[in-house]
Amino acid sequence: MARIDIEDVAHRYTADAAWAVDALTHSFRDGSASAILGPSGCGKTTLLSILSGLLHPTRGTLRIDGREATGLPPRQRKIAQVFQFPVVYEAMTVFENLAFPLRNGGMAKDEVKTRVKATAELLGLTASLDRRASGLSADEQQIVSLGRGLIRPDTAALLLDEPLTVIDPLRRWEIRQKLRHVHQETNATLVYVTHDQTEALTFADEVVVMDQGRVMQVGTPRELFETPKHAFVGHFIGSPGMNFLPCRLAGRELLVDGHRLPVDRNAFTDPGSGELELGIRPEFLELAREEVDGALPVRIRSASALGDHHLVRVALGERPLQVRVPDGTPIPTECGFLRFPPEWIRLYRDGRLLT
Amino acid sequence: MNRTEHPRAWWLVLPVLLVVAFSALIPLMTVVNYSVQDIFGPGQRVFVGSEWFREILRDSRLHAAFGRQLMFSASILMIEIPLGVALALAMPTRGIGVSFTLVILALPLLVPWNVVGTIWQIFGRADIGLGGALLRALGSDYNYAQNAADAWVTLLVMDVWHWTSLVALLGYAGLRAIPEACYQAAHIDGASRFAIFRHVELPKLRGVLTIALLLRLMDSFVIYTEPFVLTGGGPGNATTFLSQYLTKMAVGQFDLGPAAAFSLIYFLVILALCFVLFSFMTAGDER
DSSP: OOOEEEEEEEEOSSTTSOOSEEEEEEEEOTTOEEEEEOOTTSSHHHHHHHHHTSSOOSEEEEEETTEEOTTOOHHHHTEEEEOSSOOOOTTSBHHHHHHHHHHHTTOOHHHHHHHHHHHHHHHTOGGGTTSBGGGSOHHHHHHHHHHHHHOSTTOOEEEEESTTTTSOHHHHHHHHHHHHHHHHHHOOOEEEEESOHHHHHHHOSEEEEEETTEEEEEEOHHHHHHOOSBHHHHHHSSSSOOEEEEEEEETTEEEETTEEEEOOGGGSOOOOSSOEEEEEOTTTOEEESSOOTTOEEEEEEEEEEETTEEEEEEEETTEEEEEEEETTSOOOSSEEEEEOOGGGOEEEETTEEOO | OOOOOOTTHHHHHHHHHHHHIIIIIHHHHHHHHHHTEEEEETTEEEEOTTHHHHHHHHOHHHHHHHHHHHHHHHHHHHHHHHHHHHHHHHSOOSSHHHHHHHHHHHHHHHSOHHHHHHHHHHHTOTTTOHHHHHHHHTTOOOOTTTOHHHHHHHHHHHHHHHHHHHHHHHHHHHHHTSOHHHHHHHHHTTOOHHHHIIIIIHHHHHHHHHHHHHHHHHHHHTOOHHHHHHTTTOSTTTTOOHHHHHHIIIIISOOHHHHHHHHHHHHHHHHHHHHHHHHHHTGGGGO
């Protein structure tokens, strides 16, 4: 498997269209499992097509293992792709489907057989090798197309474009398990595109968050959750997303809606004066019945039980906030006090994290 | 889903039932009735049982017409289906060319059959027809009225001109329905252009091609107007197909009994052919 570097890559579909992908620079490390996460239309599928060679970027370069590959057609890049909708060759059996990329490359018969057997073994397809691909269920077909991607001995990377979209929710977990198993076994470079953060965060060790053609943040799932570098990432990651409140810095404290909040001044350099935004995750807010030091008075609007936690909607003055309260913690009924732990407060100016 | 029975709905089906009865069922029963009787005139008839059927099945001229019919249908299918698919593959997929090609292709389909016959009858004439005169000028002694081979070629070319568009349009619709991802996956799998056609396009076209094949088979098997206008079945009997033979028998000689028996056999043959073809082409689906 291989490392893929993209440098200042940009693409637009027509000369007067907006940039679908804008000035991207990133490296997909050898053997890494990366996820590209973003809302629909953020340019993630375009980026994937650029990686696989189905699309030539308007600008920028792409290197596979250090070798220039921007102009190479898909078959010469040796990058495999699994699509949103399962693509199988319907008239062929599962065996023939898996063998197809090998036979196109002119591989000897015996070798084809060995490789198909090994791949089928890895993916648990051995029992259905002789079945017609058209007769398989959607999730089995998706596994077959995954197998076609993995089977070539020289595959540089495997791209997955929202591969679970049409899969029955009950089978998704199974396919995700299989993917992780495959990643461990083969050490393949995987790039997984999705708009579903759960998928991205459970699958990848590195997540690229995109919006409007730009990379908002690259990091581990933990980094994205704890320290979103951009307000968009705060909104987009987490369920529900980060709370944001307009605020000002006054010495060692934050002024929020006329209230004062202590803040860790060492966490960022002096931002000067002006409007800031305070961001804090619903998970880190602490709701109490009694007044505690530094807590702000809030009104309780509603609370809903969501399995192992409650989601409480509160109002600080007129500002709505959401708080995630673990099960078993008493929830005040009308008024309560909300503590903002200073270590979890993030400050944003124009949507960017202050550091 | 919950289904409620509405007995009154049957009344809505009644008009169709009546139309079908008058246009198909009653005439068919009349034909069945004729086929077992010898009819001398109004009110004068004798029940003859299966005699007409036995006679028809032994009729050597009919055997010859049947052979010609099979030959004709097989030939046009073997030309029109591949040619139509090739056309569909070559058609533009975007831009102004799409509407232009579609209109051009649809034109022959809009021409009535007798007009098609007339067009080619004139086109092929050596004295005033462009095609015929051109062939003459090139040194050929082409004459569809006297040479059986020329008559056959003219008929085939005419049918191909008239009906290949249908196959092409159906094929084009089928091709447009193939998701882009199928092509992309094939590119990534390193498939050649031919492999894409063989393993992506052709399997996806099977449905529409089955329909095209059945339509063309049924239609060509009952072809009547065009050869009637172009050659009148000649020279000799060279282009006399089943329907023409039947018309001669029924309307020309008023042999109603044998003609009715013939019609029924003709009908069953088409039905059987279509059934066999259809079963063959959809056989893979259940596996």
